[in-house]
Amino acid sequence: MTSRPDITPQLLRTRVMAILRSDDGSGLPAVARALTAGGITCLEVTLTTPGALDTLARIRDELGSGVAVGAGTVLTTGQARDALSAGAQFLVAPNVDTAVIGNATRGGTPCYPGAWTPTEVATAWQAGAAAVKLFPASTGGPAHLRQLRAPLPHIPIIAVGGVGVTQARFFLDAGAHAVGIGSPLLRGADRDPTPDALGRLTDRARTLLEAVSAAAAEAAPEKEADS
Template identity: 50%
Template sequence: MSTALLATRVVAILRAGDSARAEAVVDVLVDGGIRCIELTMTTPGALDVVERLAARVADVVDLGVGTVLTAAEVDRAVDAGACFVVSPSVVPAVIGAAARHGIASYPGALTPTEIHGAWSLGASAVKLFPAGSFGPGYLAALRAPLPHIPIVPTGGIGAGEAAAWLDAGAAALGMGGPLIGDAMTATGDLGALAERVRAVCAAVAGAGR
């Protein structure tokens, strides 16, 4: 896992139909204490944003690219300045390409078989997705036979659920819509985003390790 993700235990996920507000959103996230940020390939212009951010904040933020499905996309993410890639599923070629580049990879998985398989292929950690549909109890059950695999629950997790997931054994949390809200839209409320970031960071700080 990346240094920033281990330290702050939150990766903020930016996914939107437009990337125009991405850098403003990142500034709010960084100001609030978030140090690990993922921009998804489904967001138009995501790699351009990563490249600009890498030149500006890479010394304080770990930047990643999400929804990466091919080795070629890993190459493009690395060229843009990403230090980790995230996938919604287990794609051996993506895990292998990330390893060749020396960056972290977080493939998405749900079942014990998928999680163990991803880890065996060389994943840096495994994204439990869609975590919000199953709850912290499911993570605790997974962790019992697989305590050695770092798991990052992602999908539908907000500040109110953060502590429960971490107490259940999450290594970190992937937080998208419940954290970012409407901030990526032209009329999105960046002040409200800043409040959610403060709430998330406070919840994480108060949770057990």
């Protein structure tokens, strides 16, 4: 296995990845600005969005080095290469493809492949994933995540898929290192990027980060007691 890249610093710091997926990517730069105004600085632009790579490059250029912008729904090595060429700072996939993972890790780029079973999680980790995306997280809920973490505590897991703003802390309480949230956070702001809609998005981002911070603060005394 090649050297494992570190988890994206912005994701480690905030424990939230915002997923930008839309039928029309033209509104996503405004959405990205609203999210970062609320404190979310790890953004995934899915390749299912028309013009995704141009949008990714534009967001990265506009927001600068303090914001990490990656590509999601990366299914092939060709897509991985194109995303990296466009400036993606991390890759996210819904599945475990060791070739895609290797394409990222050889260049020092973190990759977060999607997995569901213990075998898939372990395979992704062995292939060099920086962390493994539990997907779809809502199908088994926090209980499934907790059961996965029990035999695999050394593998960082990001809960993605059906995770809402109010449910995020339950996945973190169950052992997730971070959560990824898309439509429950955006709520159509990508389709209607008016000042009011974007302002509400910024407020939701702040609310989410406050809940995540509260969950982390509550977990800290438990870890100290266990040590």
